[in-house]
Amino acid sequence: MSSTLQIGLAVAGGVVLAAVVAHGAWSSRRNAPRRPDPVAEPALPPEPGAGDERREPAFDDGLPLPAAPERRPALDGLIDVIAPIALESPVSGDAVLAALPATRRVGSKPFGVEGRNAATQQWEAPQAGQRYEALQAGVQLANRTGALNEIEFSEFVMKAQAFADAVNGAPEFPDMREQVARARELDQFASAHDAQLSFTLRARNAAWSPGYLHQHAARLGFVPGLIPGRMVLPAATPGLPHVLGLAFDPQAALSDDPDHAAIRVVTLTLDVPQVGRAEQPFVRMREAAAALAEAMDGVVTDDASRPLAREAMDVIGAELEQLYDTLDARELSAGSALARRLFS
Template identity: 60%
Template sequence: MSTLQIGLAIIGGLVLAGVVAYNAWVTSKSAPRTVRERAGGGASPDERAGDETLPYTPADLTEHEMQRVDPVFGDTPGAPEPADPAEVAAATASVSINPLMGQPPEKRPGLDALIDVIAPLVLEHEVSGDAVLAALPGTRRVGSKPFAVEGQSEATGEWEGPRAGQRYRALQAGVQLANRSGALNDIEFSEFVVKAQAFADAVGAAPDFPDMRAEVARARELDAFASGHDAQLGFTLRARRTAWSPGYVAQHAARLGFVAGALPGRMVLASGQNGQAPILSLVFDSQAAMAEDPEQSALREIALSLEVTHVPRGEQPFARMRQVATALADAMEGVITDDGGQPLSADTMDRIGADLESLYDALDSRDLAAGSAQARRLFS
C-alpha cells in the first residue's frame, strides 16, 4: 500500500470518527433531560445557579400527602354517583363501633339556605338514625343537582348527616340551587318534591315545601352570578430548547412543595389547612407518565392551573402561581405562555392579579368567599 493510500485511509477514519461523535452529540442534546442527569452532577452551571435562587424550598411549604377534597354536594357533572357520607358512616359504625355508642359527627358543611332549597320534614315523634338511613333514596341526585337529608340531633341540637345509633327530633331535605351544570329547573324541583315526599312517607314525616316559582327564580339569579364570577386560570410552561422527562419535571416540582396527585401526570401543591382543596395543580402528558420507561418520554410543555373559587384568598394563590411558574421556567429553561402559546409578560400578570382582587371582593359580598364550603359546592 502506497503512502498516499495510507494517508487517505487515515483521513477517512478520522472523518468517520468525527461523524459518529457528532451524531452522538446531537442525540444527547435532543434527548429529554432526566433525573439521572441531575443526580449524576451533569447539570450545567446555569441550571445549578437557577436551583439556588428558587423562591420556595421544601422548608417553606407544607409537604404532606394530598387527599383529593371534593365539594360535599357538588361533584363534577356526569361523574359516577359518589358514595353517600351517611352510608359510609353507617357501614363503619356497624363494623367497628357499637352503634349505641355512636361516633363523632361528620366534619362536613351542611345544607345552607344561601345555595340550597330546604324543605323541613316535621316529625310526630323522634326517629332513629338507623330508620333514616334505611329510608334514604338510592341516589343522592336530583337531575344534575345534589340531594341531601339532615337530622337535628337529640343530643346536641345540631343538624348533621344521619348516623346509626342516633335519634333525631326533626329532619330536613334539600337540593342545591345551582352548580356548573346550570340552575335548578322546574323538572328538577318536581323531582326533588317526589323524592323528598317518598322519604318523608317512609319515616312518618310531613314535608313543608317552599314555592317552586320562587325557588327556581332564586336558582336562576344565583346561577347568573356564578356564571359571571367563575374563574379557572392556567399557565403553560414550554421548553425553550431541550425537552424534559416526567421525572425531571417531578423533581423540580417536588422541590417547590408539589406532591403526586391521584392521577398519572398530575401533581398538586397542597393547602396547609386541613379539608381545603389543593392550591395549585401541575399537569403533564399522562401517557408519558405511564410509559414503560418514562425517562425516555419527551415533554415539551406542562400546565399550571388554579381553581380560583376553590382556594381561600388568604393563601395568595395567584402570587404563588406566578412564583412557581417563574421558578420552574428559570430552572428548566422554559417560557411561560397562555393556552395559545403567547408569552405572558409581567404587566399582563399584574392585570390578571388586579382582576382577581375584584372577583374576590364580589364573592365576599355574596357570602361566597373563595375556598368556602358554599363556593366550592356552587362552583363545581
C-alpha cells in the same frame, strides 16, 4: 502509490465517519429530555389523602363533614332548595339512614338530608345511634352544570316525598317557579364570577423527562396527584382542595422508558373559587411558574403561546382581588364550603 492513496482515503473516511457518529451521539444527548439529578432529593411520594381528592366531602357524599375551620350545616338556603320534614315523634338515626335514597343526586344536582339532633339541637348529617326530632331535605340550586330546572325540581319532590313517607314524616315544599327562578339567578351570578386560571410553561431548548419535572416541582411543595401526568400543591389545612394543579402529557408519565419521554409543555392551574384568599394562591402561582421557568430553562406563556409579562400578571392579580371582594359580598367567599359546592 495507488495503494497508499487508497489507504489514505480509507483512513480519512474512517475519521469522517467517526466524526459523524460522534456528532450524532452529541446531538442525541443534547436533544434528549433532561433527567433528574441523581444526587438530589427524589420526588416526594403521594401523601396520604393527597392529590385530586383532597377536598371536603359535600353533603351528597352521604358522610358527615370532617373537622374543619367551618362547622355549618351542609344545607344552606343561600344555594339550596330546602324542604322541612315534620315528624310526629323523634326518629332514630338508623331509621333515617335506612330510608335514604340509593343515589344522592337529582339530575345533575346534589341531594341531601339533615336532621336536628334531639340531644344537641344541631342540624347534622344523619348518624347511627342518634335521635332526630326534625328532618329536612335539600337540593342544590346550581353548580357548574347549570341551574336547577323544572324536571329536576319535580324529581327532588318525588325523592324527598318517598324518603319522608319511609320515616312517617310530612314534607313542605316551596313553590317550584320561585325556586327555579332563584336557581337561574344564582347560576347567572356564578357563571359571571367563575375563574379558572392557567399558565403554560414551555421548554426553551431541551425537553424535560417526567422525573426531571417531578424533582423540580417537588422542591416547591408539589406532590403527585392521583391521575398520571398531574401534580398538586396541597392546602395548608388537610381536607381542603389543593391550591394549584400542575399537568403534563399523561402518556409521558406512563411511558415504559420515562427517562426518554419528552415533555415540552406544562400547565399550572388555579381554580379560583375553590381556594381561599388567605392561601394567596395567585401569588404562589406566579412564584411557582417563575421558579420552574428559571430552574428548567422554560418560558411562561398564556394559552396563545405569548410570553406573560409582569405587567399582565399584575393586571390579573388586581382583577382577582375584585372577584374575591364580589364573592365575599355575596357570602360565597372563595374557598368557603358554599363556594366549593356552587363552583363544582
